[in-house]
Amino acid sequence: GNSVTQMEGPVTLSEEAFLTINCTYTATGYPSLFWYVQYPGEGLQLLLKATKADDKGSNKGFEATYRKETTSFHLEKGSVQVSDSAVYFCALSDLGGLSGGYQKVTFGTGTKLQVIP
Amino acid sequence: DVKVTQSSRYLVKRTGEKVFLECVQDMDHENMFWYRQDPGLGLRLIYFSYDVKMKEKGDIPEGYSVSREKKERFSLILESASTNQTSMYLCAAKRIFQPQHFGDGTRLSIL
Numbered sequence: 255g256n257s258v259t260q261m262e263g264p265v266t267l268s269e270e271a272f273l274t275i276n277c278t279y280t281a282t283g284y285p286s287l288f289w290y291v292q293y294p295g296e297g298l299q300l301l302l303k304a305t306k307a308d309d310k311g312s313n314k315g316f317e318a319t320y321r322k323e324t325t326s327f328h329l330e331k332g333s334v335q336v337s338d339s340a341v342y343f344c345a346l347s348d349l350g351g352l353s354g355g356y357q358k359v360t361f362g363t364g365t366k367l368q369v370i371p
Numbered sequence: 372d373v374k375v376t377q378s379s380r381y382l383v384k385r386t387g388e389k390v391f392l393e394c395v396q397d398m399d400h401e402n403m404f405w406y407r408q409d410p411g412l413g414l415r416l417i418y419f420s421y422d423v424k425m426k427e428k429g430d431i432p433e434g435y436s437v438s439r440e441k442k443e444r445f446s447l448i449l450e451s452a453s454t455n456q457t458s459m460y461l462c463a464a465k466r467i468f469q470p471q472h473f474g475d476g477t478r479l480s481i482l
Contacts (some may be wrong), residue, residue: 288470297375297461297473298414315446347470359404359471363413 258369260362265371267334275329275365277318277344285346287311287320292341295367300343301329317335328352333368341366373398377474385482388427390449392477394462396420398471402465403409403445405429405437407458414461420445 261276286305287366290298302311307322318333341359344362372447378393396403402421406429416429416438426437434456438446445464449456457480463471 286468290473295475297475298471299465299473300470301472358419359418359465361406361414364413 256285256346256348256358256360257284258360258362259346260342260365263341263364263366265365265367269336269369269371270333271369272336273329273331273338273367275337275342275344275367277327277329277362279325279327279344279346279360281325281346281348281360283348285348285367288317288345288347288359289316289318289327289329290343290345290361292343294340298343332365336369336371339367372398373472374463375463375472375474377460377477379477380475381478381480383451383480383482384407386432386451388449388452390452390479390481392447392449392460392462392479394445394447394464394474395443396445396464396472397443398464398466398472399442400464400466401442402437402467402469404463404465405435405445405447406461406463407431408461409458417447418430418482457481 257280288303289301291301304311304320310319341364343364348361356362374397397453404419405417420426420439436448462474465471
């Protein structure tokens with residue numbers, strides 16, 4: 255079956271530091287890849303996505319590139335802010351079950367990021 | 372923008388009670404999902420639905436059931452609540468080939 259592995263947290267960085275959160279996946283076929291962010295007390299929000307190899311998703315200064323050869327989708331940001339403190343989830347969506355109109359989404363376990371002033 | 376609304380942010384129930392968690396979406400999305408979120412375990416899929424009255428088990432369906440009588444509403448039912456069902460429950464809606472949209476979650480405590 256599909257799986258998503260992301261680096262364990264928590265990750266603690268100082269403001270303006272460079273961020274990398276690693277994510278690797280196992281999937282059959284050609285999944286779409288996502289990063290979601292969960293701020294304290296809230297549900298998950300889509301941060302960025304990539305739907306095919308070498309696509310780069312970007313949003314709010316965050317970037318991730320779909321690397322099929324290494325089955326990775328690492329999240330990066332050049333200069334983090336205190337407001338980026340949240341839990342980040344890597345996820346994939348495959349085409350299994352398409353006949354039923356359903357795409358299963360598999361999540362990683364989440365990485366908590368804490369940015370200190 | 373898609374809005375997914377979960378009926379309660381916080382809920383406290385007793386063991387053995389029948390518990391209903393409600394989720395409503397306003398964008399006519401075909402697929403709806405229920406997850407539970409626990410520290411260190413990420414999101415685990417309980418049930419999903421790809422159409423009215425259609426449902427499929429996820430990875431951890433035991434102790435839960437669901438109902439989808441209308442396209443916009445997807446209910447999660449704990450038939451007889453137990454303490455190990457204390458968790459954060461997240462509902463999501465999705466159109467095919469599009470990302471999921473999540474509600475704010477219901478933090479459920481079973482005493």
